[in-house]
Amino acid sequence: MDWYPLYNSLRIALISSVIVFFTGIFAAYYIARMNRAVKGILDVVLTLPMVLPPTVAGYFLLLLLGTKRPLGIWFMENFGIKLVMTWYSGIFAASVVAFPLMYRTARGAFESFDETLAHSGQTLGLSNTYIFWHIRMPACRQGILAGAVLAFARALGEYGATSMLAGYTPGKTATISTTVYQLWRTDNEALAFQWVLVNLAISAAVLLTVNMLERKSKGK
Amino acid sequence: MKKLWAAVMAGVLAINILTGCPGSGTESKTAAGNMGDAASSETIQENDKIGLKATVGGTKDQPAELLIFAAASMTETMTEISAMYKDIRPDVEIIYTFDSSGTLKTQIEEGADCDIFISASQKQMNQLDISADPSINTEGLDFIQEGTRFNLVENKVVLAVPDGNPAGIEAYEDLGMDKLSLLCIGNEDVPVGAYSMEILTSLGILDQLESDSKLTYGSNVKEVTTQVKEASVDCGIIYATDAFSAGLTVADEADKDQCRQVIYPAAILKGSNNKEEAEKFLDYLTRNESRAVFEAAGFTMAQ
Numbered sequence: 001m002d003w004y005p006l007y008n009s010l011r012i013a014l015i016s017s018v019i020v021f022f023t024g025i026f027a028a029y030y031i032a033r034m035n036r037a038v039k040g041i042l043d044v045v046l047t048l049p050m051v052l053p054p055t056v057a058g059y060f061l062l063l064l065l066g067t068k069r070p071l072g073i074w075f076m077e078n079f080g081i082k083l084v085m086t087w088y089s090g091i092f093a094a095s096v097v098a099f100p101l102m103y104r105t106a107r108g109a110f111e112s113f114d115e116t117l118a119h120s121g122q123t124l125g126l127s128n129t130y131i132f133w134h135i136r137m138p139a140c141r142q143g144i145l146a147g148a149v150l151a152f153a154r155a156l157g158e159y160g161a162t163s164m165l166a167g168y169t170p171g172k173t174a175t176i177s178t179t180v181y182q183l184w185r186t187d188n189e190a191l192a193f194q195w196v197l198v199n200l201a202i203s204a205a206v207l208l209t210v211n212m213l214e215r216k217s218k219g220k
Numbered sequence: 221m222k223k224l225w226a227a228v229m230a231g232v233l234a235i236n237i238l239t240g241c242p243g244s245g246t247e248s249k250t251a252a253g254n255m256g257d258a259a260s261s262e263t264i265q266e267n268d269k270i271g272l273k274a275t276v277g278g279t280k281d282q283p284a285e286l287l288i289f290a291a292a293s294m295t296e297t298m299t300e301i302s303a304m305y306k307d308i309r310p311d312v313e314i315i316y317t318f319d320s321s322g323t324l325k326t327q328i329e330e331g332a333d334c335d336i337f338i339s340a341s342q343k344q345m346n347q348l349d350i351s352a353d354p355s356i357n358t359e360g361l362d363f364i365q366e367g368t369r370f371n372l373v374e375n376k377v378v379l380a381v382p383d384g385n386p387a388g389i390e391a392y393e394d395l396g397m398d399k400l401s402l403l404c405i406g407n408e409d410v411p412v413g414a415y416s417m418e419i420l421t422s423l424g425i426l427d428q429l430e431s432d433s434k435l436t437y438g439s440n441v442k443e444v445t446t447q448v449k450e451a452s453v454d455c456g457i458i459y460a461t462d463a464f465s466a467g468l469t470v471a472d473e474a475d476k477d478q479c480r481q482v483i484y485p486a487a488i489l490k491g492s493n494n495k496e497e498a499e500k501f502l503d504y505l506t507r508n509e510s511r512a513v514f515e516a517a518g519f520t521m522a523q
Binding site: 062066067068082084085167168169170171172173182185186187 | 431
C-alpha cells in the first residue's frame with residue numbers, strides 16, 4: 001500500500017490548521033470589536049464556507065487561483081508558481097473550508113470571556129498584547145483548542161474543493177479522501193476499504209481528543 | 221463555559237455533517253433516479269386526469285418522454301439534434317443525462333430509468349449486453365434490448381493543448397519528454413481514459429509517467445477538457461469533438477496502431493416503457509439532418 005495519500009493529507013491538514021488557527025483567532029478577536037453592521041457582514045462572509053457545498057468554495061477559489069485567473073497569473077508572472085493542481089493547492093481548499101470552524105468557536109469563546117479581567121489587567125498597567133496572550137487566551141483555552149481540533153478534522157476530510165483545485169494526481173496531489181473516491185470509481189473496493197479504515201482511525205482519534213479536552217474542562 | 225462549548229460542538233458538528241461531501245457519483249445516481257421517478261409519477265397523474273388506465277410512458281395521444289443516457293462527449297451534438305427533433309415531433313420530450321459512459325453504465329445497472337443508452341465505447345455497452353462475451357459482461361447483466369444495438373458514430377482520440385501551448389507539446393511522442401510536467405487523462409473506467417492508457421502503453425511511457433506523478437485523472441472527458449482549457453495542465457487526451465467544441469488546439473491525433481477505433485454504440489434498454497418512440501429517435505439519429513450535426517462537430521458516421 002502506497003502511504004503517500006496519508007502523508008499528503010496530514011501535511012495539508014496540519015499546515016492549514018496552523019494557518020486557520022492564527023487567522024481564525026485574529027478574525028474572531030477583531031471582528032468581535034467592530035460595529036454591528038460591519039460585524040454582521042463579515043460574520044456572514046467568513047462563515048459562508050461552512051454552510052456552502054465545498055464544490056462552491058472550490059469554484060470560487062478556481063476563479064481566483066486558476067492558471068488563467070487574476071491571482072494565478074500574478075503568482076505565475078512574479079514567482080513562477082502554479083497555484084492549482086499541486087499538493088499545496090489542497091492547503092488553500094482546506095484552509096477556506098476549515099476557517100469558519102476555528103473562527104466561530106474562537107469567537108464564541110471570546111464572547112464568553114469576562115471582560116472585567118482584561119480591564120483589571122489594564123488598570124495594572126499591562127499591555128494589550130500581554131493581556132491577550134496571558135489572560136484572554138488561557139481563559140479561552142478550551143474553546144480555542146476545540147476549534148483547532150475541529151478545523152484539523154475538517155481539513156483532513158476535505159474532498160470537494162480539494163478535488164477541484166488539486167485534482168487527483170497519484171503521488172502528488174492525492175489525499176485520503178480523493179484516493180477513496182478514485183479507488184471506488186475504478187472498482188478497487190478492497191483498497192478503498194483500507195483507506196476508509198485509515199480515515200476512520202484518524203477521525204476517531206480526533207473525536208477522542210475532543211472528548212478528553214472536554215473532560216479536562218469538567219475536572220476543573 | 222461548558223454549556224457553551226457543548227452547544228458550539230453540537231452546532232458545528234451538525235453543520236459539518238450536513239455539508240459533508242459524499243462521492244459525487246452517488247449524488248448523481250440518486251438525482252437521475254429521482255428524476256426518473258418524478259417523471260413517471262407525473263405521467264401517471266396526467267393519465268388519471270383524463271380518465272385513462274395508468275400506463276407509464278406515452279402513446280399516440282399524450283406526450284411521450286424519452287430518457288436518454290449519452291456519453292459526455294455527445295453533449296453538444298445530442299442537444300442540437302433533440303432541438304431539431306422537437307420541430308418534427310413536438311409531442312416527444314427528450315431528457316438527457318450526460319456523463320462518462322462508465323458512470324452511466326453503473327446508473328443503468330443500479331436501476332435508473334432510461335430508454336436509450338449511447339456509450340463512447342463498446343465496453344460499457346457490452347457490460348450490459350447479455351449477448352456479449354461473458355469475459356466482458358462478467359456479471360451477466362441483461363439490460364440491452366435484443367436487435368436494437370448498432371454503431372452510431374466514430375470519434376478520434378486527440379492530444380489537446382491550452383491556448384499558446386505553454387509547454388510546447390507537439391505530438392504524443394513528446395509526452396515522454398521532460399518538457400511535460402502534467403498530463404490530464406480520464407480515469408480507466410471512462411472510455412477516453414481507457415483509450416488514453418492504450419496510447420500511452422503503445423508508446424511505452426505509461427509506467428514512467430505514473431511513477432513520475434505526471435498523470436492527473438479526470439472523472440469524465442469534460443473534466444479533462446476543462447483542465448486543459450484552464451491551462452491547469454500542460455495537455456490532455458480527449459476526443460476530437462470535445463477539443464472542437466471547447467475551441468482547443470489539437471497537437472496530435474492517435475492513429476490506428478496506437479489506439480483502436482472509437483465507436484459509439486447506441487441501443488434501447490430492455491426496461492424502456494417507450495420502445496416505439498425510442499426506435500424512432502434512434503432512426504432519426506442516422507438520417508441526414510443528424511448526420512450533418514455529428515459531422516460538423518468532428519464525428520464521422522460509423523460504418
